[in-house]
Amino acid sequence: MPKQRVQSERGEERFKAIGPAEFFFRNIELTGFDNYTRAIFQTVKEMLDNSLDATETHGILPRITIVIERLNEAKASKEEEEKKEIKGSKDGIYRITVDDNGIGVPQDKIPYAFGRMLYSSKYVERQTRGTYGLGVKAAVLYAQKTTGEPATVISSPIKDKMTYRFKVSTNISTNEPDVKERGSWTKSGDWHGTRVSVIIEGNWRRARSKVVEYVRRTAIVAPYADITLITPDGTLIRYPRRTKEMPKPPKEVKPHPLGIDIETMKRIAQLTTAKTLLQMLTTEFQAVGAKTAKAILSMAGLEPDLEPKKLTEEQIKALVNAMKEYGTTKRYKAPSKEALSPIGEKLIKIGLKSMLNPEFVTAVSRRPSSYSGHPFVVEVGIAYGGEIPPSDAPVLLRYANKTPLLYNERNDVSWKVVSELNWKNYEVSFPAPLVVLVHVASTKVPFKDVSKDTIADVPEIEAEIRLALQEAARRLKRFIIKKRKEEELAEKVITFLKYVPEIARSLKVLSVDPETRKPTVSEEEIEEKLKKLIAKKLGVPEDKLPEVVIGIE
């Protein structure tokens, strides 16, 4: 800093290289921490997402506890008091702790996983919640920036006899983890998991609703998780586990030819164990068999037995272009769905039922599809009636790779599809008690914005959402119609039954034997017969006939 402070002479600029930690420290808003309100939301989100990835992705039923404590009222500067920024100024210092039963982090990795930017386990071709691999480390940076407090990490990996405890922050200039404390002890019982705490300035008053809603929506699509949230106000919000079933975890896959670029190709050529180009194409890519590979190579004008490591810049380019070229003439096999982990119809239904207590619930999980080389799956759920309050439009719950999307709903492709659907055709007339859930899962969700709040209108994805929604809506329609029929029938029956006693009385009179002056049949008998008759005519089982009590006129 001080050195920089010398003003540069005319005609000279002082250039300077900075590390990733310093870059993100200076531009923390790039990671979503762009104000005191969002900071709390973002911290909870990143830590909760990590905990879910550390559990369900490895077949562990998640048990997660989130604790947010206010450590003190923050004193605002005169300037800050005077202004009330649209995004809120800070209203306190908070300790945010998330505790999970995940696979834990190996001792030697802990300092890096929390104290080093651009260090992550998520830089692979696989569906995960996080993608940038910045999340929790950004929270640590934000803590350094606002309170200067290091993160506290307690972790115990599976198959490890010990529990480890670190206090770690990031060395801004070197991007090396700065370990303030470390300790370890043999674990009592064989628990495994991770417990992370950061201390940040924030505005809970404004963040509250978003945080609560985020946890709630997460719980909706993760009914197999047991999630507890304890707020600074002392409220405890708990979502107990509602099933032991979990989606099958995603697998890493090879890149698809349509997703490839020159740089990636270069590195594949360097790192492959294949001896020949032909071999490389068939082993390092999905959807490329010997036949396809040969076609591509002849398009590129390259010999099949070239040695990958020896490819020139030009040859690499030719190869990539040929791969794209091939896509324009013939079709590749669709990208593998192995890398995806949809929620599944059953879990969506369980989630919606247990959280909303609707009268009707259904879910549609489409078959995997793809856009420019990236596989994706669309899932739609519909909940209707019951405890759902009526609203003038469908209530939309959006998800990308199982994480809830809360901001800018109206810019999202799902909003487009849901609001364009003509609900009248499906017997829904608003205000109606209708909730629609849309989940897009992909190895690369096409977000519209860096803040990852909305999904772009990629035609393939839009089409899939529409198909799924229509199917679900058709099921809703059938339910609504059936229900209406039953209600109409019930009314009919009742109206008929109302007259039974009267008719019975008159018939009895008619049945009077002139000799004995006594009715030959009893009212009861006649009523029985009439009821049988009605039941038969309307096709209702006799025992299903409602009891109708008529007051005496």
Added chain:
Amino acid sequence: MPKQRVQSERGEERFKAIGPAEFFFRNIELTGFDNYTRAIFQTVKEMLDNSLDATETHGILPRITIVIERLNEAKASKEEEEKKEIKGSKDGIYRITVDDNGIGVPQDKIPYAFGRMLYSSKYVERQTRGTYGLGVKAAVLYAQKTTGEPATVISSPIKDKMTYRFKVSTNISTNEPDVKERGSWTKSGDWHGTRVSVIIEGNWRRARSKVVEYVRRTAIVAPYADITLITPDGTLIRYPRRTKEMPKPPKEVKPHPLGIDIETMKRIAQLTTAKTLLQMLTTEFQAVGAKTAKAILSMAGLEPDLEPKKLTEEQIKALVNAMKEYGTTKRYKAPSKEALSPIGEKLIKIGLKSMLNPEFVTAVSRRPSSYSGHPFVVEVGIAYGGEIPPSDAPVLLRYANKTPLLYNERNDVSWKVVSELNWKNYEVSFPAPLVVLVHVASTKVPFKDVSKDTIADVPEIEAEIRLALQEAARRLKRFIIKKRKEEELAEKVITFLKYVPEIARSLKVLSVDPETRKPTVSEEEIEEKLKKLIAKKLGVPEDKLPEVVIGIE
């Protein structure tokens, strides 16, 4: 890649560190290159901004040429043909070249300035167009990703006898510049400047309007620049220099106590040449004199003669808190405006006049103000009438640190202020030919979003905008009222003059001498006298009286 492809066993994650180049290569959208249309816009913007920083910031009158050439029609894959993404698919491969007469880049810096992420001359406390220092390097990365072509840089620094030429791209894994070619030759004449070309995939059809508008708006506030744009359609758009005056360049300044955080303090303490804490506070910060420094230190409970380099973590924290604390009780001197470089009223007026040919133009440049430790200046310009077409609302031109803001207008604080103003009070009734320019200059412009399209509603800034706008609007009001008066007057004069000939005729008749039967005065004399009279009554100089020709009834 291939190594990663082995699926991790249950309970294990493979962690991986990546460099900044790879990070931004994977997440290029973080730098604004999030689709084919925006890519062209972003490249032109970054390169134009750099060229202006390389010239005006060093007192050089900018002469900049932008050339965009289509190298070939891009062939879209079947998938891409079928879909037309909302953000546009590519329609060609383009070479974008920007040529300036700036200070040039030293030979040894060229490879890094263009081939290495997070290497820049802009990481200092000073108003510049760029802030992240990613711009042109991101364009280079984007070129690698889409066409694999390196950037071509030709540069000749001031005071250097040679001209240098590099073809450079970035090594994604190491973030080291990858120099493909280099050459140099003695320069003919003493030109200096830089010429950069990148070759990228893009969509010019959709980008065109934004690019043209960006250059136009840049020219409006830089009337001292000579800017030429040549488009792939072969159109040449030129904005010649309209003045030789330039804003005074910004200076680097010391940090303000209210803008400081713990990390920054740590580094100042390490790098300072000051021997004592007291000395450090007075030399390394602005707005801190001996008295203030002592007050802060006693608040922090620190001895004035402590050695900065020996401060403990705790002492640093105490110091920073005390600095903030001091701000809550007493006021600091406002942050220095040295670091700012406003456009100035004169240049704003020249810019608006020359580009819009209005009937009226005015500009208000406020005195510098500050928000939480960051200095800022607000400038407002108004152009009215003339060749400006009437519209139903004011046409708003937004600028941040002299760069035009084109997206999401309605989320911007200036839009808020401009649309909230009650224009009726200023005699403006829509549709009206009204253009409003708002410029916010700061060492840290509080952008609402990472894409840096909109400025947040920071109360201090909002207030300054409102004051500047009201002042400018009052001037407009005076103009409108004056103009109206003149028009009314003119009408009056004309109506009077209409009757002059008639009256003259009758008077002539009255003046007939009964003896001679001849009029004693001529119509001409009478008309003259009448006109004099009218002129006197209405206070219009005689020679200003309009010629009124009356047809014979």
